[in-house]
Amino acid sequence: MSEEKKNHSKEDFEPKIVGFLCNWCSYAGADLAGTSRIQYPPNVRIIRVMCSGSVDSMYILRALLEGADGVFVGGCHPGDCHYIDGNYKARRRMVLLENILGTLGLEKERVWLRWISASEGQKFADTMKEMTEKIRKLGPNPIAKHWNL
């Protein structure tokens, strides 16, 4: 099997996921999963942000274009945002971004937004498992091969 093929066969491929986690909820949720020793796949590289509303769509696009296989944004449940409405704004932005990616056929399935609270360590772990599996099925991000962007 050629080097190329090996990297692109779906089963043995480990997705690289960039996760933007809100400090007040999902980040604490991830922490809780850790301290409670709940197992979840190590595929997500966590970046702590102050609010899901502070995740500029540009961060997500940049990660995708650089070849991340998935991008995860975790925020507080609706009504629970520390800054009142950051997550509602994040939700609209996600709708717009997914819409644009959809129009251009750029696999919007690779971008996830989920509400996970500080007490939902189990939900965080389950979500990471689910996302890793879904992205593994999707295969590597085809954008990663394109260097001329």
Add this chain to the structure above:
Amino acid sequence: MTQKALKIKENDVVGSINDFLRQLLSSGKIQALLVPQSTPSKKVVYPVLIADPKKLHSDIIAPVLPVATATVVSKLTKVQPPSKPIGVVMRACQIRALVELVKLNQASLSNIIIIGVDCPGTFPINVYADFPEKKTPTHFLLETLLKKTKDADQYLRSACHVCKDPIPTNVDIVLGFYGIDLDKELIVEAHSEIGRELIKDIPLEEITDDKAREKAIKDQREMKDKQRAVFLKDKEGMKGIEKIAEFFDKCVNCHNCRQACPICYCKECLFDSAVFDAEAYKFIRRAENKGLFKLPSDALLFQLGRMNHMILSCVQCGLCEQACPNMIPLMEVFIPAAENAQKEFAYHPGKDKAEKIPMIVYREDEFLEVGEK
């Protein structure tokens, strides 16, 4: 709405319109008029601010749009709007863009009288400047309008070919030539109180056939809708990173498209900012990531980022495409993207000043499936 007819004198449409505009300016009710007027070379037509009626030689039919008139009106009004009314003559797409700029606090309509013109579409600047026919572009266009032929279509910019709506809305006055015998008269409509006040003392006639205009407008809109449906169908296949990467391969990151765009107003665009300045080791790290790294970098990120910033307000005027030095047919991507995104938020850029731009508002009970599953 008040509808009147302006008699065309001596078969001179452009001259008769200018007489009308001069009367408007001489009335003392407005202190200046922004009109499209030819430069001495006659190669191009710019928005020109006229203070002296004697200097007014506008060509509002000239089929060329070198710069966004909406941006010009923003420039005129952003620091401080005029203290007495000024009139601005604009095409439909530019009025829509102006409405968006007002919502974005980049322009003011205070003391701005909008005079909309029915738009037959525009030609690329260079086609206009070195027009291949024996007549001037304006006369060529007038003839095709009079004979109701589609001869001018071959020269239209692609954006104009599939124009969202060539009939001006949100106006004080309309100068219209759809649904009228242009060799005899031109329609003057007052859509607002101030519009009525302005045309009140100018000698105008009663309209001969008011049903004809309604029908002509409907026909014009239907024709554009049809053409745009064909265009959208045609571009449906523009999907996937292979095609998108190839489409933007000629993009050299000059940012002219953004410069020409009436909606892109940021004082400092993110893509010109220090965000993209980095230490050499970071470039090398990016090269190591994929094994190699093209410079200038982030051309596609610029395209997607810009789209993400302006697409909900995109009025599809196509000035980005006209500005591209490498002739990338940007509308093939921006029109489908605008249509889809605006549909998602049920948003109509330029339609209603009171309609809020989707990214500054939200509802708690919307898009509930996003974030849950």
